[in-house]
Amino acid sequence: MALRVRVISQQLCPQPAASKSLEEIVSAALEDAGKYTADMDELKAGGKMPGSTYYDFMQATNHLLLVTAKRDLVPLLHASEQEGGLALTKVLPGPWDEARTISEKAGLLQAVQKAFAEGSNVQQIAAWQQKFGKRGLSSNLAVPQVVNRGSGSQIVTRVDTRVIVADPDDAARLSRIHVQKDGQFEAALMSSVISTTDNTEWRAQRKHLTEAFLPLSSLAQIMPVSFARAASCAEKLMSAATGGTPVDMSDFLLHEAQAQLQLALLGLPEDLMNSVNAEMRSAFHGNPGSNKKNALADAMSKIIASFENQKQDLTLPSSGCPVKGPLSKVLRTAELPPASFYGNLLLILFAGHDTTGHTMTWLLFELARNPLIQSSVQAEVDDFFRGLDGRDPNYQDLSRLPLLDRCITETLRLWPAVANGTFRRLQFADTVKGADGREVHLPKGTLVNIVNWSRHRNPEIWGQDANDFNPYRNFEASEVAHVGCPMAAVNPQSPRFSPFAHSPRSCLGRNFAQMEMRVIMLNLLRSFSFSLAPPYDVLYSSKISTTDLSTFHGVNRFTMGPLDLERQGFNIGPFNHVALTGHPCFLAAMGKHPDFYTILEISKDASVEEIRKAYLRAALRWHPDKNPEEKDFAETMFKRVAQAYKAADSTRIHEVLSDDLLRSRYNTSGEGGLGHDWWPDDPEASRDMAYQFFIHRVPGKSLIEGFSEAKLREIFPHLFGHGRVMNNTRTHQRSPL
Numbered sequence: 001m002a003l004r005v006r007v008i009s010q011q012l013c014p015q016p017a018a019s020k021s022l023e024e025i026v027s028a029a030l031e032d033a034g035k036y037t038a039d040m041d042e043l044k045a046g047g048k049m050p051g052s053t054y055y056d057f058m059q060a061t062n063h064l065l066l067v068t069a070k071r072d073l074v075p076l077l078h079a080s081e082q083e084g085g086l087a088l089t090k091v092l093p094g095p096w097d098e099a100r101t102i103s104e105k106a107g108l109l110q111a112v113q114k115a116f117a118e119g120s121n122v123q124q125i126a127a128w129q130q131k132f133g134k135r136g137l138s139s140n141l142a143v144p145q146v147v148n149r150g151s152g153s154q155i156v157t158r159v160d161t162r163v164i165v166a167d168p169d170d171a172a173r174l175s176r177i178h179v180q181k182d183g184q185f186e187a188a189l190m191s192s193v194i195s196t197t198d199n200t201e202w203r204a205q206r207k208h209l210t211e212a213f214l215p216l217s218s219l220a221q222i223m224p225v226s227f228a229r230a231a232s233c234a235e236k237l238m239s240a241a242t243g244g245t246p247v248d249m250s251d252f253l254l255h256e257a258q259a260q261l262q263l264a265l266l267g268l269p270e271d272l273m274n275s276v277n278a279e280m281r282s283a284f285h286g287n288p289g290s291n292k293k294n295a296l297a298d299a300m301s302k303i304i305a306s307f308e309n310q311k312q313d314l315t316l317p318s319s320g321c322p323v324k325g326p327l328s329k330v331l332r333t334a335e336l337p338p339a340s341f342y343g344n345l346l347l348i349l350f351a352g353h354d355t356t357g358h359t360m361t362w363l364l365f366e367l368a369r370n371p372l373i374q375s376s377v378q379a380e381v382d383d384f385f386r387g388l389d390g391r392d393p394n395y396q397d398l399s400r401l402p403l404l405d406r407c408i409t410e411t412l413r414l415w416p417a418v419a420n421g422t423f424r425r426l427q428f429a430d431t432v433k434g435a436d437g438r439e440v441h442l443p444k445g446t447l448v449n450i451v452n453w454s455r456h457r458n459p460e461i462w463g464q465d466a467n468d469f470n471p472y473r474n475f476e477a478s479e480v481a482h483v484g485c486p487m488a489a490v491n492p493q494s495p496r497f498s499p500f501a502h503s504p505r506s507c508l509g510r511n512f513a514q515m516e517m518r519v520i521m522l523n524l525l526r527s528f529s530f531s532l533a534p535p536y537d538v539l540y541s542s543k544i545s546t547t548d549l550s551t552f553h554g555v556n557r558f559t560m561g562p563l564d565l566e567r568q569g570f571n572i573g574p575f576n577h578v579a580l581t582g583h584p585c586f587l588a589a590m591g592k593h594p595d596f597y598t599i600l601e602i603s604k605d606a607s608v609e610e611i612r613k614a615y616l617r618a619a620l621r622w623h624p625d626k627n628p629e630e631k632d633f634a635e636t637m638f639k640r641v642a643q644a645y646k647a648a649d650s651t652r653i654h655e656v657l658s659d660d661l662l663r664s665r666y667n668t669s670g671e672g673g674l675g676h677d678w679w680p681d682d683p684e685a686s687r688d689m690a691y692q693f694f695i696h697r698v699p700g701k702s703l704i705e706g707f708s709e710a711k712l713r714e715i716f717p718h719l720f721g722h723g724r725v726m727n728n729t730r731t732h733q734r735s736p737l
Helices: 022-046 054-060 070-083 102-118 121-132 168-177 199-213 215-240 249-265 270-285 295-309 326-333 338-369 371-386 395-399 402-414 452-456 510-527 596-600 608-621 628-645 660-674 683-694 709-715
Strands: 141-149 156-165 422-425 430-433 439-442 447-450 528-532 554-557 559-562 568-572 575-579 587-591 646-648 653-655
Touching (some): 022 054, 022 338, 054 270, 054 295, 070 102, 070 156, 102 121, 102 141, 121 141, 168 422, 168 430, 168 447, 199 338, 199 510, 215 249, 215 395, 215 510, 249 510, 270 295, 270 338, 295 338, 326 338, 338 371, 338 402, 338 510, 338 559, 371 402, 371 510, 371 528, 371 596, 371 628, 402 510, 510 528
Parallel strands (some): 156 447
Antiparallel strands (some): 422 447, 430 439, 528 587, 554 559, 646 653
């Protein structure tokens, strides 16, 4: 049995701040801010690449400048009131209703800034929707905020009202027709394709960059590079999984997502990727003191130099030869202004790995919490590789993964990496639904945040299991993402669902992300099973709320990653904030042998009787005759449940967890401790034999063959009523298990 191990994270914990006065700390932060501003001005004016990035700057200043002092907010508030910037708070619900004094209003503005800095803003919004809105998580709100627009010394700061749009119909309509961004990301990403407020510039950039992401002509050609790296990462995990401690899969997957981006899409040398990967991710992560100053800017300089060194080798589909580094090629040939080139490269390096890495982590998190679904996905993966007859998959092969498609779609719903959604500025006057459902007029120029988090978890539109991971839910056809088929280029979206934002200003890199996630998951789930490692194992059966920050939740720092349960505080302005200490030992990766306790959903200290009851519950739950609409899936689950409790060889049925000796061996050494004759050479045949032992022949009889009728009646009196179990003429209600 493979042993659990820890993959050493390159993301170190924050270093304690030196003993300086607050005045000295603020002074140093302001000096860094001045240098960063000057760098951005030089970039725009003369094309000089800056010596620091926004992420370097925030890391160096310990995020100190993210919360504005009240004395500086008061004049901004007065100016906004005089200019009509708070008028929408009178016609839409929101927290401003409770802010009476100027001090309370300034405090509310700080609370919004604090939530953004901590990564809890989407939970803050959801809580306000429940408190102030009359339509639950469909409520549109008016929330005054401190807004920065522009870049360098041209940044303008003011207080304005941002309308939070969560009504599904309003969200889809405004996203589709108001494509202008609101300018808040210009300070970090300049005039990139995601941040520019100039629609003409956006269209020109997107048109040129799109060629790198075309599914069949570009991505299909670089998939061999992507798959080779995915196979390599599985080997690295296998090599690491020998030391006995849990694997930090969040850090592992972020590393691999950055590797995929650099090797496959940018076509960079592997030695360069290895030299810059960890420090770049540390800067994006933002923990102060975790790497050298301006490490991200230095890495970008090395990458730009590599573009020049490889310029003869980089190709696109239109080059008429095999594609290599298509995204590097389009960046070099786009004839972008320096600020746009810089902003797009920075955007690609961040969003091109962080969103995908987090989505894969959340997927494994939910599969670990739902081991039967994990087993079913593994069965699909095994079937996928058997169908290849030993060859490597091509892009079109990825169309044969319907359950994995659904699991990824459900992960994007439940844990949207871009939980904020999108930030827009209305190009003309429009309307949204008010507190009572009637239309409210919004003037041209209104700032809107079309938020994903609340819509994706709204029980009014997803059902009462909206906070549960359920890949079998009734998705609309337009919501399920597909790869390797003619629908691969279609953006998965609906009024209630927009993980990549609604078209036309949807995520440009989504097609690569969809391919990358599948090739990595194929290789990992082929060889490993995943379970939650302490202290995260307490989350196995817990409910995770949309709004409750006292329970486990995502941390939304530009993208939503997992909360670190080993938290450390650091100061942001006048507040004590919570920082991620680098990702935790989030998941345990083990060699892919089914953990019998996990399959039966019981603890290792369960009694024999508890194990027997757990088996019966699971067997009845997944009996194919109880699941006629999902019979194939139910048969797979039924076999795995039978395998967990009793294992068949060619002559007899062996009890494992119900046998003290075998259970002791299994607890100590896994399946390897059960002896060479415990399991036949053909695991598929043995599962079939175990399944046949319990297969339904006469209603109610199959389980009696393995367990006495009296035992069944004792465990499930509510299931069989007062009549005999074998009475085929008696009508009785069966409780779903």
